[in-house]
Amino acid sequence: TQLLEQSPQFLSIQEGENLTVYCNSSSVFSSLQWYRQEPGEGPVLLVTVVTGGEVKKLKRLTFQFGDARKDSSLHITAAQTGDTGLYLCAGAWDTGRRALTFGSGTRLQVQP
């Protein structure tokens, strides 16, 4: 069973601060995705990364895929209260099974 570990589990910061969330595995991913989930809703896809070393930017969010494709990070610059939510990473491995395995998530609270 492939496992995904996310850190930190909880993060409470002030508006305007920067933060980084990490996602790690001992296995090589074929692709990795980041989702954001708000209370009472399903997760919403933010980004997919597939190439080792890949960096993608989505406004104030920067996603990085490790060179060895075993880890990923999400960096938020100048956090806003609207960034509050649960951030989930999800990985796919080359096992022929298409379903994703999710990390346990990082709960982010941005204080005004």
Add this chain to the structure above:
Amino acid sequence: NAGVTQTPKFRVLKTGQSMTLLCAQDMNHEYMYWYRQDPGMGLRLIHYSVGEGTTAKGEVPDGYNVSRLKKQNFLLGLESAAPSQTSVYFCASSGQGVYGYTFGSGTRLTVV
């Protein structure tokens, strides 16, 4: 532009009762999934389907059954509900060559 629709949104069951959760998608996606989300444990895969008429077990399939008689629908059944099945259930779908999932808004199930 409905995406993935789950019904019902909330349900309370007594131990031993049965019920069916319905998931419907209007995006002509091949793949559909059922996950459960519990505090501190992220999303865990129950069952999934790679096409009409086919289903497969995920990480936590015990106590659940599924059917995919039509491409757009994926049903999750609980034959004899147990308190351990109290959770939030999410359905998701994805298309051929599309990495990301589209999630429904979830069903909150309480078994007493």
